Amino acid sequence: MDKKTIVSVDIGGTKIACGLVTLGGEAPVIEKVEKVPTEAMKGGEHVLATVLEQVKAAIERADGEVAGVGISSAGVVNPRTGDITFANELMPGWGGTALATEVTKATGLACRVLNDVHAHALGEARWGGGRGKASCLVAAVGTGIGGAFVEHGHIMLGAHDEAGHIGHVCCPAAAGVPCSCGATGHLEPIAAGPGIIAEYVRLGGDETYDGKPMDGAEIDRRAAAGDEAAKAAEARAGRALGEVLGSMCNMLDPACVILSGSVAQCGPDWSDAMKEAFRGQAMPPVATTPVVDGELGGDAPLIGAAENFVESGYAEC
Template identity: 75%
Template sequence: MSQTIVAVDIGGTKVACGIVTLGDGTPRISSVEKVPTEAERGGAHVLSVVIERVASAIRHAGARPVGVGISSAGVVNPRTGDITFANDLMPGWGGTSLSSEVTTATGFPCRVLNDVHAHALGEARWGAGRDAQSCLVVAVGTGVGGAFVERGHVMLGAHDEAGHIGHVCCPAASGVPCSCGAVGHLEPVAAGPGIVSEYVRRGGTKTLPDGTPVDGAEIDRRAAAGDEAARAAQARAGHALGEVLGSMCNMLDPACVILSGSVAQCGSDWSDALHASFVDQAMPPVAKTPLMGGTLAGAAPLIGAAENFARSAYVL
């Protein structure tokens, strides 16, 4: 029996909302719309954007939805649907009673999961990890997030924030300050901004001829063309991530590692360094753990949010 669920993915720059139909086969996604989050306007504004998008999706859904599944940035209490913490990229978002506010406004039950947890659940259940009993999903873009999924269940941790792989100690990041206030974490070296900073430090240009700031995609193009600073910056990021993934596999022993996000699309300088460092750190029993790319891309958090709702007590 199929279930129609309104799915929402709330990020720092955009809110995506669509209809996910879950049944016996692969989930179907339709009517996806994206609007700016406008996070700088505060948590109350973001909430109003979300409620407006959900209400619109409900009105235009082909079948009556059974409820709303949300993937959100920030630390989420999945039992209450509250945002318990959010950083400065989402000012005023922490403390939002997201699930209850959406239910009050729309009349539909709602379940909320952290965005990386939702992304991982989508990939593990319906994407690259669908045939694996367990997987470590790592998203590398502007930041570095992760989640461990075993037999379809996301490991949440005592404070609902398990999987912050970007904030584990990394030998390659020794002495590098992190946005969280600590020093030596993976994220400032392995994420996109870290690649850009390293490229510039090695003599690469900060801007294009038209004044546009150089971004990760441009550095990837330059690396493919043989720019040594670009190649070294990508290799450094790949090396840092690889050594952390090796350590994580020693601890968690997943059946596979799924890599997603914009940085995971980098070329051979990044991927070769990642694989070499992974093998250097991984113990022999886990050294052959498959490292694979995600297959759902931006659909992963929407599917994961819908899947999370479908597993909840709301669905009869």
């Protein structure tokens, strides 16, 4: 492939990152990335205006010709049209946005859009932890839990463009626990960051520290220092995730599992529980599936969005 430079955008609930990604060399080159607050609660029209402003600024920063615009966005995305078909209350008014159409109208450049976790997974599969592997299951564990299954460099989307929602898989440890999606018993409310904090407080841990609300990084520090409530809260979350990942491997049989996100950086109380639970649920043929860390960090969705622009990163159902 000849070298191409793409304006690449990652739209999250808290920040929008926009930069230039050049493909066609030995590895992607990411440069001139700027980040601004999403200010999602101001509504979808405000977010769209911010995106258009950032894309135009990135075009100005480019040293040469720009091939087009690749976008990674929160919400359920129709990658064939670039429309945001659904977004939850964290992005009010974002659902229904004809994102690709609006970008093309404002810039004159072709635009393709992919869901943010799908884009993250595509970047990791092609250039990060899954490089050289025939398939991988990616789980992004932070404030929420998302995922994707990538086979031969293409994401499985499903009939409704939302395959990979690992956070909304039934989990025994979450029986009776309400989920943000309206169901009960899903993985996300107990294994994502807020679930770890809630369990720590339930076990008698502090709700605040140094005048700030308790957060996952502080709980991890306390677990490392021997705080029993912190250790138990992390172990519960790791165990729940491991059970689900083991079950998913039974169904999908990936060549590897890639973990990314802030929770995946937790210490041994979390990781040991996750690995033990994974082995407990995985059938013997898949019990040795490598579980590895993501390698690209915040660059993954930018690379994935650019890759998807140049060459479709999804598989039609």
